[in-house]
Amino acid sequence: xxxxxxxxxxxxxxxxKWSDMIGNVVGLIALALxxxxxxxxxPAQFVSGLILFAAFATAHLSGSAGKQIVVMLVAAWGFWQWxxxxxxxxxxxxxxxxxxxxxxxxxxxxxxxxxxxVGGLFTAYPSLSWDPWPxxxxxxGTIVAMYAQARGMVEFWFAWLLVDLVGVPxxxxxxxxxxxxxxxxxxxxxxxxxxxxxxxxxxxxxxLEGAPA
Numbered sequence: 653x654x655x656x657x658x659x660x661x662x663x664x665x666x667x668x669k670w671s672d673m674i675g676n677v678v679g680l681i682a683l684a685l686x687x688x689x690x691x692x693x694x695p696a697q698f699v700s701g702l703i704l705f706a707a708f709a710t711a712h713l714s715g716s717a718g719k720q721i722v723v724m725l726v727a728a729w730g731f732w733q734w735x736x737x738x739x740x741x742x743x744x745x746x747x748x749x750x751x752x753x754x755x756x757x758x759x760x761x762x763x764x765x766x767x768x769x770v771g772g773l774f775t776a777y778p779s780l781s782w783d784p785w786p787x788x789x790x791x792x793g794t795i796v797a798m799y800a801q802a803r804g805m806v807e808f809w810f811a812w813l814l815v816d817l818v819g820v821p822x823x824x825x826x827x828x829x830x831x832x833x834x835x836x837x838x839x840x841x842x843x844x845x846x847x848x849x850x851x852x853x854x855x856x857x858x859x860l861e862g863a864p865a
Contacts, residue, residue, distance in 0.1 A: 671707030675700050676834040683812075683838060686801055687845035689746040689852075694731035697798070698724050718780070719791045726795055730802035748849045751805045759796055759807065766792035786822045790815055806853050809846035812838065 682696035774784035
């Protein structure tokens, strides 16, 4: 699997690795599928996590590899969650909605506490991360975004925007240039997806009554 961390090509003096390129292209496809409310977004996220896990494990970045295990677990749960509620919307697709204020408080609280816990762990064991606190922020923010996506919450897109704000400079700084470029594209897709889900959430409200939790 060493080829995953070999150089694919050079772009603007940045060395692009095969793992960085393939894993993030699949991740980009997953985000586009999420915007389309396609259940295939979850298998795509799982495959992206699997590729990046192999790459990080080969590079002995155990913290980043562990993050991908969590991503794959959440992707599997998200697939189950969407498959379970895929008939919620009138057109047979996934219904979307805004979170309640209680749910927003829970998401924010989980993000803060999770970042403190993971950042503390990464700080105590430096071998787990190249940059403990930003890495913890992205790790927990990704999980929060995926959880909100699995529940059909429009806030999922806001969470991704907040992850992008740190993810772009962090990836460039640590040699994963393609991740940085992809995060910029993520930002454009997120804004587009946010608008689409925002508009659709108005039509989905009646269908959400009695929906499974």
